[in-house]
Each structure stands twice: as structure tokens, then as C-alpha cells.
Amino acid sequence: xxxxxxxxxxxxxxxxxxxxxxxxxxxxxxxxDTTETTAAPDDDGDDGDVGQAEGGxxxxxxxxxxxxCGVSGSATAFxxxxxxxxxxxxxxDYCRYIAxxxxxxxxxxxxxxxxxxxxxxxxxxxxxxxLIRNTTWTQSRDTDVGMDFAPTTYYxxxxxxxxEGDGFTGASAITDLEGAVVCTNAGTxxxxxxxxxxxxxxxxxxxxxxxxxxxxxxQFIAGACDAVTTDGSGLVGRKATQQxxxxxxxxxxxxxISKEPLGPVTGQNDSQWLDVVKWAVFSSILFxxxxxxxxxxxxxxGEEGEVGRLLGGEGQLQEAMGLSPxxxxxxxxxxxxxDEIFSRNLNPVGLTREGSFNASYLFGGLIYAPPxx
Numbered sequence: 001x002x003x004x005x006x007x008x009x010x011x012x013x014x015x016x017x018x019x020x021x022x023x024x025x026x027x028x029x030x031x032x033d034t035t036e037t038t039a040a041p042d043d044d045g046d047d048g049d050v051g052q053a054e055g056g057x058x059x060x061x062x063x064x065x066x067x068x069c070g071v072s073g074s075a076t077a078f079x080x081x082x083x084x085x086x087x088x089x090x091x092x093d094y095c096r097y098i099a100x101x102x103x104x105x106x107x108x109x110x111x112x113x114x115x116x117x118x119x120x121x122x123x124x125x126x127x128x129x130x131l132i133r134n135t136t137w138t139q140s141r142d143t144d145v146g147m148d149f150a151p152t153t154y155y156x157x158x159x160x161x162x163x164e165g166d167g168f169t170g171a172s173a174i175t176d177l178e179g180a181v182v183c184t185n186a187g188t189x190x191x192x193x194x195x196x197x198x199x200x201x202x203x204x205x206x207x208x209x210x211x212x213x214x215x216x217x218x219q220f221i222a223g224a225c226d227a228v229t230t231d232g233s234g235l236v237g238r239k240a241t242q243q244x245x246x247x248x249x250x251x252x253x254x255x256x257i258s259k260e261p262l263g264p265v266t267g268q269n270d271s272q273w274l275d276v277v278k279w280a281v282f283s284s285i286l287f288x289x290x291x292x293x294x295x296x297x298x299x300x301x302g303e304e305g306e307v308g309r310l311l312g313g314e315g316q317l318q319e320a321m322g323l324s325p326x327x328x329x330x331x332x333x334x335x336x337x338x339d340e341i342f343s344r345n346l347n348p349v350g351l352t353r354e355g356s357f358n359a360s361y362l363f364g365g366l367i368y369a370p371p372x373x
Contacts, residue, residue, distance in 0.1 A: 057129050057273035058322050061102055066110050069095035070128035073113030074214050076237030077349045078134055087111040090345040091132040094153060097335040098130060098280045101327040106334040115211050116188045123147050123267050130277055131265040134231060136189045150264040150277040155357035155366050157256025158193050161235040162227035164248040172252040174201055181206045183216045183225035193258045194229050217242060231260050233351055240349040275321055283310055283328040285369040287337035289360060294336040297329055310372050
């Protein structure tokens, strides 16, 4: 009996030791943990950031006084760097919305233009506080790549663009690409999707990939590519702004070949910061649903119910998140609600909400937010 007890005690000790080793070996340093040591120094030479152990990304942003937002910088109508250095577009305005909520100032944003290859490293290392760069929410990115996704701000799908003069139409199919040279971004879901669907259909294409989508379009305009492929919204924007006189570019197939839910991305394991980014998006949607705009928000701040709660009254829900009670009031007043952000940036290139997934759920779309209570 004593011998059996001794063996049992030894076994238990070994199990305990093994568990302790596993814990030590699987402790992962996240991007948020290393913000202070991996982020680029401030202009004055000091690091200026506060690591997660000292309060997480929210505390770091508030101490720094500037939101570091990663964008594309070359995505038409979503984030475009202008000649004067400013950044405009739908994604850029969501960076401003978050800055207004967290810091009270929509202009307190440091934009960083990132390629598809650079963007995830920037999130993982803490070089940016949030990534808002036409990034598709996928299982692998949400689990083993070290990122967390906020709500989708734009529901998209991958399509192809080619010249009508080469025999393509808006009703063309992927099978019509047989023998074509197709160009796209390297290291993206776009590259994987077009490879997968052409392989499944037995369509033989030559796929050329480039680091930057401006390079893709340069090749297409020069005639080195028969077709280009990316999210449909990106193709619509490029057609609206880059189609040469005398040519007609067509976008097909009518039904996209993939689902591309796009939205903000943060580093993993900082739930407070993820909550802030999530509810920034949700608040913009709720303001749209309730008719709260940049023009009337201040005048509606004293209302009861959901609008009052969002605008800083009745329980001050924002304070519980580490924000000021008027966080969302600042954001909507300075930047606008979801529809204002969408219409201002995307309508001019021909992207509309009506009849699309990006319509409010009230009108048959997928744009929907939980209640603020």
C-alpha cells in the first residue's frame, strides 16, 4: 500500500512539474506587451509609450496623445495619401473617429502606410495601435496570426477587372480568363482566392503578384496584365479614377468569388483596447440607426434612452471603458455617423449602400450593432 502511495505521489509530482513547464514555455509575449520596446521612438527621442503591463494600449494612446493607425495609403476612397501628406478615405476616417473618442481630437492621428506584407507585423509588434487597412477577417488571422478583429465596417467580395476591348463584359465568368495574365497583390487572400478558384475550375492563368497595388495597376495600364483582381470596392475605385480615355474596364463576375469582411484589427489579448475599437464602430452604426449626425449630436445629448447613453448620459457607459463620458459625442460630432463616413468617401467613386450588404439591417443589409445599455 505504501509503495503504491509513493508511486502515486511521484506521478502527481511529475504531472505538476510538467504543467509548470508547459506554462513557462507557452507564455507568449504579445504585440501589446512589447509596445514600449518595439515601437519607433517619438520625435523627441523618447519611447513615449506605455506597455500593456502599465495599462495596455488604451493607456499608451492616452499618455502619448496620438493614435498610431496603420492604413494602406493607396486604396482608392478607403485610404489615400494626398500630395500635401494628408490621408483621406473611409478607413482613414475611422482612424479619426477612434482618435476623437479616445483623445477628444480627430486630428490626433499618426497614419502609417503599410503594404500587405508589412501590416500584420506592424500590429504584432505594436508599431501601430490599430490597423484599418482593407484587411479580411479570416479564421487563421483571428487565431494564430496574433490579431483580434473588430466589427466589419465594409462587406466586400473579390472580383476581376479587364478591358472590354479584350472581349470581356460585366457578365464574363472566371472561365473566360483561360490563358490570361492576371495580376494582384502578393501575400493576400486575393492571391489565394484566385489561385483556388481557377484550380477548382481547371482554368489555366499566369498569375503575377506585386507588393503594392499601385504596381499592379501600372502593369495593367501598360498592358502587361490582361486582368487584375482584388476586392470589388477596390476595382470600382480604380476604374473611377484611373481608366484611360477611350477604354472601358469591366468588372466581373456578377457574383463575387469570395467573402471579404473588412474592418479594424488590433493586437491580441488586450480586451480593453479591443472593446474601445469595437464600440467605436458600433456607436457609429447606432448613431446612423438613430438619426444622430455630426450636425445634431450636441443638441441630442440630453435625450433619454439609447441615444442619451451613447452621448454621455444615463450611467456613463463610456467611463467604464476608460473613456470620457462624451467619447462617442466627440467622435460623431467631429467625424460623423456610419452613413456620413460611407457617403462622404465612397459615393463619389460609385459605391452605394442601397441594395448592398452595407445597407443597414433595417433595409436588408448586414450593418447591425448590439444595443448600448
